[in-house]
Amino acid sequence: MTATAERPSTTIFRRPRSTEGIWSWITTVDHKKIGIMYGYAAFFFFLLGGIEALLLRIHLAQANSEFLTAGAYNALFTMHGTTMIFLFVMPVSAAFINYMLPLLIGARDVAFPRLNALSWWIFVFGGIFLYSTFIFGTSLAPIGVDGVGGIDGNLPPGGGPGGFNFLADSPDGGWFGYQPNAGPLYSSGTALDFWALGLQILGLASLISSVNFIVTVFNMRAVGMRLLRMPVFAWMATVTSFLLLFSLPIIAVALFMVTFDRQFGTLFFLASEGGDPILWQHLFWLFGHPEVYILILPAMGIVSEVLPVFSKKPLFGYSAVVFAGAAIAFLGFGVWAHHMFASGITPVAQAAFGLATMTIAIPTGIKIFNWLGTMWMGKIRLNTPMLFAIGFVAMFTIGGLSGVTHAIVPSDWQQTDTYYIVAHFHYVLFGGAIFGIFAGLYYWFPKLSGRVMDDRLGKVHFWLMMIGFNLTFAPMHWLGLQGMVRRTWKYAPETGLEPWNVAVSIGAFIIALGILVFMYNWWASRRSGELSGLDPWDARTIEWTIPNPTPEYNFAVAPTVARLDHFWHLKYDEDDEGRAVRKPDADEIISELEYNGLNPATPIHLPAPSYFPVLMALGIPIIAYGIIYHEALWGKIAIAVGALISLSALIGWGIEPLEEPHAADEGEHDEVEAELVATAGEEAVMDVDGEEDDE
Amino acid sequence: MREGLLPKLVGSLKNPYDARAMARFKRTLTRTLPLVGTAVLLSSCGLFEETEQPLTTFDPAGPFAEQIDNLFWPVFWIAVGVFVLVEGAILAAIFLFRDRDDRKEPKQLHGNARLEVIWTVIPALILAVIAVPTVSAVFDLTECDPGAMEIEVIGHQWWFEFNYPEQGVQTANVMVIPAGEEVCAVMTSDDVLHNFWVPALNGKRYLVPGQETFLRLQADEPGEYWGHCAEFCGLSHSLMRARVQAMDAAAFDAWVADQQQPRSFPAEGTPAFEGWGVFQAKGCTQCHTVLYDDEEASVIVPDDAFNGPDLTHFASRDVFAGAILPEEGETREQALKRWLADPPNVKPGSFMPNLALTEQEIDLLIAWLGSDE
Known part of the structure; x- marks a missing residue:
């Protein structure tokens, strides 16, 4: 008999059963629904970060501008950076990995579906917690010395000259939070506590999902999908997960030190108390540089999927691209101090980190050349995903080249902390990561909607982005080399920086226009876009062997993979010259796949939804609020309440029945259930028929 | 094949x-x-x-x-x-x-x-x-040349202090150097991280509290070179600027000799004298050192106390308030008036508080500040 029946089936811990409506989303453990929620939440934060950027650009379009107060300006650039990195690019990558990774490797879900839901809820509560600083946070000017100024005493009413002061009470230490400026003595309000604890919570979410993705990749691949048959995006997702796994603990330690400094007076970073301000920089960049690759590698994976499909050729140098990605990640841990060339580290360290930084150009070059090799002699279709993918290669190259100039250490002494750096990393993270993300959104849109996004609007979107992006960020190189320092609330008219700043601000609004076009396109295409069918792009990988939109169970039949680009080889042969020849029965194969995908032969067991992930996540921000206000009684109570919620959820999670008893009663799942118990993996249904090793 | x-x-x-x-x-x-x-x-x-x-x-x-x-x-x-x-x-x-x-x-x-x-x-x-x-x-x-002249650069929120240990001279915002020879900036910070950058002379280097960093500087020709704090250092980071004035050897020596002299105590009854009275009465002496030829009248703020710029030779500096004033199209007097009336309104977060000075007091202070040409 089934093992499930022997489990304690209490009525207290019944599994939720909603399949539609809000509760189905709150309790879902489906990787696709979680991916979609991740995506929309990330996009919401993208809009927030974008609005922050536009406010900054309005301000900077004029020398000596007083559109924003200094406090609001500093808060806006801090929140823009923090938002775009931690609340947009990272979660949108998580959205892609969540939704696509199981499909790409032929799995029905990730390894730990409830854990997946947990990391999503921790992320969203962390984001809300961080942004609640707009409501609750206070950011005070430096306390100074007794008798001078005094708390907030040296700020005139209204926060100083400037019009817009609304956000001046938000975190204002920069996304890098350099100490001791962001420490208790020089930023005495609560805003930076919200920042430090908010990042801590978001890091926890990423850490959990990284473990989940790694286990998924190593255990849940379809039969025959050896590691070197995985699509490059799956590879890059794996590499990214390892990067997260190794780098997040470092920032966690650093952020705990800041929190202890600020809450309990440990003063790790205060020189006058025996601390070391440079220590923070080492810890921060030891995380921060791998973080750059955490942001870019998933986009590189997406581009490596899109380019072959629209060039009608396999990825040139597949294994080189994969290993280059891994090499970038590995080297990425050895270059952190190139963010600190001006900090007074010894010449030996500077030379060593300069050389290490140069070496990263080599695997990056390998990727770029292989992408070019993929396009070369192909048959290129310039649909929107392809345009964005090519845009990625073109723009990322520029970011990579300006990156090499930072490795020339003395040259970096001139460039660092200027707009040249701002230009550089926007070419990498906007021209790179965000173009790649849009390529992926257009490319995989059919997978979640069953429709294709409008190509004409997509092209309008692309060209607006391309022109706006270059108008915004190309002149910043020039501005930086002309001496415009970063994080500058005011620049003097005599510096001659104004004309190009006007151009930059115009560019920013062109980008914004492009985003509006995209949003309209998304909305309209979801409602009434052209139906995609199974294979709208003549694709190569197995996520396109299942119907669009993706059925809840993903694969009606667990797939078996014979080679790289499995789906392509179902459709195409090669002639004597090695040219692609479409099989005469390719269309039949596709319609058969579609029919089989929609009509599973046997009922498919899926992981059951659960209340506990969301509950467990809920306790965490409550604890964080409690820590910030721990001196008040209610703060202490909040810590206790939050801990209680999370712990009870943990217990509930532990004794939750595997699924509702009625499901087991159907009897058809006996085999599955027995196997499940035997492997003792929670909801690891995929492994049932995927264990045997091929070759 | x-x-x-x-x-x-x-x-x-x-x-x-x-x-x-x-x-x-x-x-x-x-x-x-x-x-x-x-x-x-x-x-x-x-x-x-x-x-x-x-x-x-x-x-x-x-x-x-x-x-x-x-x-x-x-x-x-x-x-x-x-x-x-x-x-x-x-x-x-x-x-x-x-x-x-x-x-x-x-x-x-x-x-x-x-x-x-x-x-x-x-x-x-x-x-x-x-x-x-x-x-x-x-x-x-x-690494600085061992024979190079040393100048201490100390970062404060939001201005640079320059000390000449060999000459016993202190100044702020404007660094004066001899042209054609190397100067070694020995740098540290009094509060948060700063970053001293004069693009025409060298790359930038952090000023780190509790540590010393070094920067080689040399201007071949006499002239004025702009500098800027390049590391985010709080509310008014963008208003922490600097000037470097390179002079030929003779002019530099003359400048040093002049700076080494304490200023002469203003004659009683002059506006400058009354301005000094305002300066004392408003508590400005809490932060600002002023050295007079009359030693008893001098005010010395100890190094470990909170320091504002040494004002002994304020009149010799072309720019002030973090080298942001006077702005383009503004006379020195207009800029001083604006600054003294409400410093935090010019430089948000400035530790020089708004002392609610009357216009008359401001005029007297300006007279005193300018009385040491």
Whole structure:
């Protein structure tokens, strides 16, 4: 008999059963629904970060501008950076990995579906917690010395000259939070506590999902999908997960030190108390540089999927691209101090980190050349995903080249902390990561909607982005080399920086226009876009062997993979010259796949939804609020309440029945259930028929 | 049946369809390139040359900045070469291999080991070539010449203090150096991280509380060079600027001699004398050191107390308040009035509080501040 029946089936811990409506989303453990929620939440934060950027650009379009107060300006650039990195690019990558990774490797879900839901809820509560600083946070000017100024005493009413002061009470230490400026003595309000604890919570979410993705990749691949048959995006997702796994603990330690400094007076970073301000920089960049690759590698994976499909050729140098990605990640841990060339580290360290930084150009070059090799002699279709993918290669190259100039250490002494750096990393993270993300959104849109996004609007979107992006960020190189320092609330008219700043601000609004076009396109295409069918792009990988939109169970039949680009080889042969020849029965194969995908032969067991992930996540921000206000009684109570919620959820999670008893009663799942118990993996249904090793 | 690599790549262009595409490509290129070139040239002439850029990194005024400049340009041109190659290849691929009905299906190439080696080794060689001068420049530029004159640079929120230990001179916001000889800036910070940057003289270096960092500076010719704090240091980071004035040896010695003299105590009954009274009465002496020839009248703020700029020779400095005032089109007196009336309104967060001075008090203070020409 089934093992499930022997489990304690209490009525207290019944599994939720909603399949539609809000509760189905709150309790879902489906990787696709979680991916979609991740995506929309990330996009919401993208809009927030974008609005922050536009406010900054309005301000900077004029020398000596007083559109924003200094406090609001500093808060806006801090929140823009923090938002775009931690609340947009990272979660949108998580959205892609969540939704696509199981499909790409032929799995029905990730390894730990409830854990997946947990990391999503921790992320969203962390984001809300961080942004609640707009409501609750206070950011005070430096306390100074007794008798001078005094708390907030040296700020005139209204926060100083400037019009817009609304956000001046938000975190204002920069996304890098350099100490001791962001420490208790020089930023005495609560805003930076919200920042430090908010990042801590978001890091926890990423850490959990990284473990989940790694286990998924190593255990849940379809039969025959050896590691070197995985699509490059799956590879890059794996590499990214390892990067997260190794780098997040470092920032966690650093952020705990800041929190202890600020809450309990440990003063790790205060020189006058025996601390070391440079220590923070080492810890921060030891995380921060791998973080750059955490942001870019998933986009590189997406581009490596899109380019072959629209060039009608396999990825040139597949294994080189994969290993280059891994090499970038590995080297990425050895270059952190190139963010600190001006900090007074010894010449030996500077030379060593300069050389290490140069070496990263080599695997990056390998990727770029292989992408070019993929396009070369192909048959290129310039649909929107392809345009964005090519845009990625073109723009990322520029970011990579300006990156090499930072490795020339003395040259970096001139460039660092200027707009040249701002230009550089926007070419990498906007021209790179965000173009790649849009390529992926257009490319995989059919997978979640069953429709294709409008190509004409997509092209309008692309060209607006391309022109706006270059108008915004190309002149910043020039501005930086002309001496415009970063994080500058005011620049003097005599510096001659104004004309190009006007151009930059115009560019920013062109980008914004492009985003509006995209949003309209998304909305309209979801409602009434052209139906995609199974294979709208003549694709190569197995996520396109299942119907669009993706059925809840993903694969009606667990797939078996014979080679790289499995789906392509179902459709195409090669002639004597090695040219692609479409099989005469390719269309039949596709319609058969579609029919089989929609009509599973046997009922498919899926992981059951659960209340506990969301509950467990809920306790965490409550604890964080409690820590910030721990001196008040209610703060202490909040810590206790939050801990209680999370712990009870943990217990509930532990004794939750595997699924509702009625499901087991159907009897058809006996085999599955027995196997499940035997492997003792929670909801690891995929492994049932995927264990045997091929070759 | 192994074809050579190059013939293979070129061969891909030899079938008649591709030749047509090639012709199209060439035509487009010849039409658009001159246009783009002219546009870039015009815009650069119009925007770059007309205005002066006192913070530019492209106008080195001394050997250290020049060494960096000399390192930047070759790397820049190599980068331009790679840029043209890669972007050109992208455009060429789009034009040549665009999906058209008359094109054959593409060969399913999976890669080419020889190409992989080529595009791994060549960049590595280029980087190795760049690495040599880089490393030697790092060592050249970080250690001061032992015989160089030392100037202490101390960062404060939000102004730079400059001390001349050998000469016993203190000043703020304006660093005066002898032209044509090396100066070693020995730097630290009194509060948060700052970053001292004078683009025309050298790259930038942090000012770290509790640590000493060094920066070699040299201006070949007398002149005024702009500087800026480059590390985010709190609310008014953008208003923490500096000037470096390089003078020929004689002028520098004269400047030192002048700075070494305490200022003369104002005669009773003059506005300057009354201004000094206001200065004392309003508690300005809590932060500002003023040295008089009459030692008893002097006010010395101890180093470990909270310090504002030493005002003994305030009148000799062209700029003040973090080198942001006077602004363009403003007289010194107008700027001083604005500043004294409400410092935090000019420089948000300024530790110099708004003392609610009357206009008369401000005028007296200005008279006193200017009384030591």
